[in-house]
Amino acid sequence: MRLLMVMLAVCSLSACQSIVVKDLDLIRPDNLTGYKTKGVFDQDKLQKTLAQAQLKEEEIVVPQGNGDAVKIRGVHVSLPDAKTTVLYFGGNLTHVDENAPLLAKLSATCPANFTTFDYRGYGRTNGKPNALLLKEDALRIYDQVRAKTQGKLLVYGYSLGGFMASHIAANRTIDALVLEGSGTTPAEVVDAQIPWYAKPIVSVTISDNLKTIDNQNALSQYQGKVLVITGEKDSTMPANLGRKLFESIPSRDKQYWMVENGTHSNLSDDAQAKRLYCELLRQLN
16 A cells, blocks of 8 residues: 555645556565565474474466466465364465464464465466456465365455455355455545545546455355454554444354554454454364
């Protein structure tokens, strides 16, 4: 969203009246950010947090028309006594090598196997992303993980990953859903970034691809277990959008938690958020 704020600032200064938000204004692969990993998450690093856990590298090959292939890469971590697997979709600017250590810490508190992949153009995965391709990949990832999973499978989406997780919930039968720092639609998320003084003079147009992402629509028939976590001071995915999404979900087996003073990046550190997540895992076991 930082790029969007710059766009809005420039627009305000130049008195422009229209901004077109394209896929890559909200989806930020490594070639646009210059991301470099600070270290690969491997078996040695895993065992510093989970001594008995085992790590396996995963890959999904997606053939391309030109003869090349996109290789969607990630990791699967298994614990000796864990019965439930968590399929985690990270946020924009996050990668397997940062997400996996976070998941390992959560699993040290609430034991669960977990799997997470890099999006196209992120970290270990090659290719060029757009909103439609990421949604297609999310279903590919889910199908492969589901086929290899013996027990229950919880789908967890953080930020951008919340849109992927909701898309899966709309198209597959899942055992439970966690949405952390997520929102309703890209259009409403973008609108929330526009300062009040600019709203009368600035109009925003969303790309056709981004218009296909709609968490409220995706979850309009969802009846399963769901936990929605928002942050009181989250300026990227404002809490009111998370609350709006929560209230629109028809499931009777749903929980909502707003982290007091929570920002976009610290929600999973909150003690009550962890307790609710752990309780959800226990219900699945």
